[in-house]
Amino acid sequence: MKSFGETIRDLRVAQDFGLRETASKVGISPAYLSRIERGRERPPRSEVIKELARVLAADPDVLFRLSSSTDPDVVGFLHDQPEVMNLLRFIKDAEFTCDQVRRLIKMAEEIKSNSQ
Numbered sequence: 022m023k024s025f026g027e028t029i030r031d032l033r034v035a036q037d038f039g040l041r042e043t044a045s046k047v048g049i050s051p052a053y054l055s056r057i058e059r060g061r062e063r064p065p066r067s068e069v070i071k072e073l074a075r076v077l078a079a080d081p082d083v084l085f086r087l088s089s090s091t092d093p094d095v096v097g098f099l100h101d102q103p104e105v106m107n108l109l110r111f112i113k114d115a116e117f118t119c120d121q122v123r124r125l126i127k128m129a130e131e132i133k134s135n136s137q
Contacts, residue, residue: 025087030058032077046076065090 023096032042040058044051049069052099064070070088079123083093099106112122 024060024089025064026058026060026062028079028084028087029054029073029077031072032079033058036077038077043076047072064090067093085092 040054041051044054057065069083070084074084081092
């Protein structure tokens with residue numbers, strides 16, 4: 022698995038963005054972005070990760086996983102909704118497979134669409 026910085030560099034190159042252009046769009050210095058990409062800097066704070074994901078058309082959850090941190094919006098939601106934490110613990114303890122989690126998501130989407 023690639024590091025956070027390597028992934029950022031790969032995404033940037035895939036978008037055909039230069040280092041300076043990307044840094045400008047994200048609101049950070051090119052030197053800082055270069056250090057992140059080379060692994061000389063820890064992954065940035067959550068706001069920068071979200072902006073990198075937006076600019077580079079990436080899944081922010083993937084970037085958060087690679088950065089070993091969690092989106093603060095998700096953390097806040099879990100604190101506000103203790104039943105969601107119970108659901109996550111159940112899924113973990115029951116050792117749901119990826120397929121079972123996908124099915125659970127589909128069911129949740131159906132529940133949501135039926136309640137509108």
